Amino acid sequence: MTVAVVLYAVVDDFLLDNLLYTGTMVAAGIAAWVGAARAPDGLKLVGRLIAAGISLTALGDTIWVVLDAAGMSTDVSVADLPWFASYVLLCAALVIVLRRSGPGLHDVDFTVDAVTIVVVSVLVLWGRAIETIVTDDSLPVLVRTIWAAYPVADAVLLALVVRVLVNKTARRCLEPGFAVGGVLWMAADMAYLQPVAGADGILMDAAWMIAPVLMARSVWRLRAPVPAPAGRRRPAFQLAIAIVPLLVPPTLELVSDLRGGPDRPLQLMLGAVALTLLAFVRMARLMRSEERALSELETARDDALAASRAKSMFLATMSHEIRTPLTMVLGAGEILADTPLDELQQEMVTRMRRSGQSLRSLVDDVLDFSRIEAGQLEVARVPFDLDAVVEEVAERCRPRAAAVGVAFEAVLADEVPRRVVGDPDRLVQVLGNLLDNAVKFTHDGGVRLDVRRARKDCVLTEDGIELTVTDTGIGIAEEDLETVFESFTQVDGSTTRRYGGAGLGLAISRQLAALMGGTLEVTSAVGTGSAFVVRLPLPVAPDDVPPGSPVHGRLARREESRHTATTSG
Known part of the structure; x- marks a missing residue:
């Protein structure tokens, strides 16, 4: 192609120039047919349509x-028939590519985009070529009609080319070389309608020669469409492409005035009306799209809420149905434990009671989790004895720690008020979960519960209380510090199998802390242990002792490993 174009531009020989020109066109058509035969099965029709369009162009040029060599008139001739037919075939190929790439011929957005581009192109080309042709009374009506139709056909082809370029899937299917060829073709057509000579005429013919070659090259590179990730256009983008075309008519009129051109009120009015109608259609579809998306979101929300309610109801029902016979089993186990039993029977009863208690704990966790998710769990705000609560959880934890040989200590700082306002039951549940985990994951060392005033830089008020559960257990990796608070999750699967549990304790504890107006955080390192810090707003109860008065009954209890003695103070 390069050699042919160069020779055409350099050699000034009528016969050779015509041979080079028509030879390039025919060669491009043949190459396109060969490429169409090699195209993927789903795109063979596209390749054949492009090849046929190029071939018809070559036929028209020939x-x-x-006719020109014979001295016959070429203003309007038989050659126009294959030329216009080539537009039809090339446009059909682009439409098929778009239809197989997502939005197609029946998509309103596609149609609006294409018509908008056509209208803008015609408006831009009107002052450059079409108006000159239409108003030239020296030409016959048929000639003016045919010549004016070429820019319109170019505008339609350009609209489809632009639509392909902005569609990711279509762009992957048909390489941009086709678009470049289409633009060159359109530029050459526009130049033909202007008085050109010399170098300009050579450039025009060169563009006509290069365009079909690029189109034929694109046929060789047809690729099966790969669906692009689904996504919606951004509203700002849709708003822009609806408004920007409206600026074209006044901009063209302004440019014409600055250049001293004639006023074109009819062109301005028709263009503005057409683009306004298209913008109205686009905005109406945008609004309907947003309404549809909102409706889908509302439906999805309602479905999710209904599913959540059904799940909560199911869990509550199942929990109740499980807890009732489970309570009977545990009660029977307690009664059986008070009867004379031999050693084997006593061990079996102990295992039965331990397993039943574990099962009841799991059922309670699942029930609480479902209530929290459904927003049905409420926390109380009542005065209670903080000392008694800490003593209660300490008494529960102490035997378990002693059983596994782990030291345990619970300490209340002197500045902590005795009677506070909050939810004692939920506080016991949170501390119980944290202490159970600490004992479960600690093999050596100890577990400690510290209760003190919250730090001054804490987000809570001056009534904040900080409860810290520290252990010397296996620890948690830094990347898993937030994972442990997810529902039904522990550090890893092996942990779940080795240590048991449903992975709900920490998730419920954090949610309960949030419901009580506080926070639950953790700091940890693998192999050195963990520290879970609960910060809660627990204001002093109205009937508490005056500030500064001595507070009695403070805990400083330690249950050490089997190798140390038990102390209390």
Whole structure:
């Protein structure tokens, strides 16, 4: 192609120029047919349509050259028939590519985009070529009609080319070389309608020669469409492409005035009306799209809420149905434990009671989790004895720690008020979960519960109380510090199998802390242990002792490993 174009531009020989020109066109058509035969099965029709369009263009050029050489009129001739037919075939190929790439011929957005581009192109080309042709009374009506139709056909082809370029899937299917060829073709057509000579005429013919070659090259590179990730256009983008075309008519009129051109009120009015109608259609579809998306979101929300309510009801029902016979089993186990039993029977009863208690704990966790998710769990705000609560959880934890040989200590700082306002039951549940985990994951060392005033830089008020559970257990990796608070999750699967549990304790504890107006955080390192810090707003109860008065009954209890003695103070 390069050699042919260079020779055409350099050699000034009528016969050779015509041979080079028509030969390039025919060669491009043949190459396109070969490429169409090699195209993927789903795109063979596209390749054949492009090849047929290029071939018809070559046929029209050949007819025109023959007529011109014979001295016959070429203003309007038989050559125009294959030329216009080539537009139809090329546009059909682009439409098929778009239809197989997502939005197609029946998509309103596609149609609006294409028509908008056509209208804008015609408006831009009107002052450059179409108006000159239409108003030239020296030309016959048929000639003016045919010549004016070429820019319109170019505008339609350009609209489809632009639509392909902005569609990711279509762009992957048909390489941009086709678009470049289409633009060159359109530029050459526009130049033909202007008085050109010399170098400009050579450039025009060179563009006509290069365009079909690029189109034929694109046929060789047809690729099966790969669906692009689904996504919606951004509203700002849709708003822009609806408004920007409206600026074209006044901009063209302004440019014409600055250049001293004639006023075109009819062109301005028709263009503005057409683009306004298209913008109205686009905005109406945008609004309907947003309404549809909102409706879908509302439906999805309602479905999710209904599913959540059904799940909560199911869990509550199942928990109740499980807890009732489970309570009977545990009660029977307690009664059986008070009867004379031999050693084996006593061990079996102990295992039965331990397993039943574990099962009841799991059922309670699942029930609480479902209530929290459904927003049905409420926390109380009542005065209670903080000392008694800490003593209660300490008494529960102490035997378990002693059983596994782990030291345990619970300490209340002197500045902590005795009677506070909050939810004692939920506080016991949170501390119990944290202490159970600490004992479960600690093999050596100890577990400690510290209760003190919250730090001054804490987000809570001056009534904040900080409860810290520290252990010397296996620890948690830094990347898993937030994972442990997820529902039904522990550090890893092996942990779940080795240590048991449903992975709900920490998730419920954090949610309960949030419901009580506080926070639950953790700091940890693998192999050195963990520290879970609960910060809660627990204001002093109205009937508490005056500030500064001595507070009695403070805990400083330690249950050490089997190798140390038990102390209390």
